[in-house]
Amino acid sequence: MVILIWICLLVDVAAAVFLLLSSMSSGQDAAGRGMVMLPILLLLGLAAISYYLMQKHSMGWSLAVSGLPVIVILYLLFISVT
Known part of the structure; x- marks a missing residue:
């Protein structure tokens, strides 16, 4: 995990x-450029929170926090390719 x-x-x-x-x-x-900065800050913030949760041995929450943006990114990649 x-x-x-x-x-x-x-x-x-x-x-x-x-x-x-x-x-x-x-x-x-x-x-x-300002409108793009909010998703950048959100992605970096969620990565930091996920790393913190992983250090506190809360693996399920860490996966949920870091996995949700990945699912959205993969979906956007899927609809942009097809």
């Missing part, structure tokens, strides 16, 4: 980094 939690944490952080890099490289104005 710990490996699954680490995978979810890595996906959350990778999605936050991808959003950050895509907002910096595109021709968005300040409002567009």
Whole structure:
């Protein structure tokens, strides 16, 4: 279960980094970059909470906190590819 939690944490952080890099490289104005910052902060916050819960040996809650954004990211990836 710990490996699954680490995978979810890595996906959350990778999605936050991808959003950050895509907002910096595109021709968005300040409002567009500002709207992208909330999901970035949420992803990083959930990853931090999940890591904290994992250190407190609450593996079920840690997986739930880090797994929910992963499910949403995978769904968005699925509908964007098909």
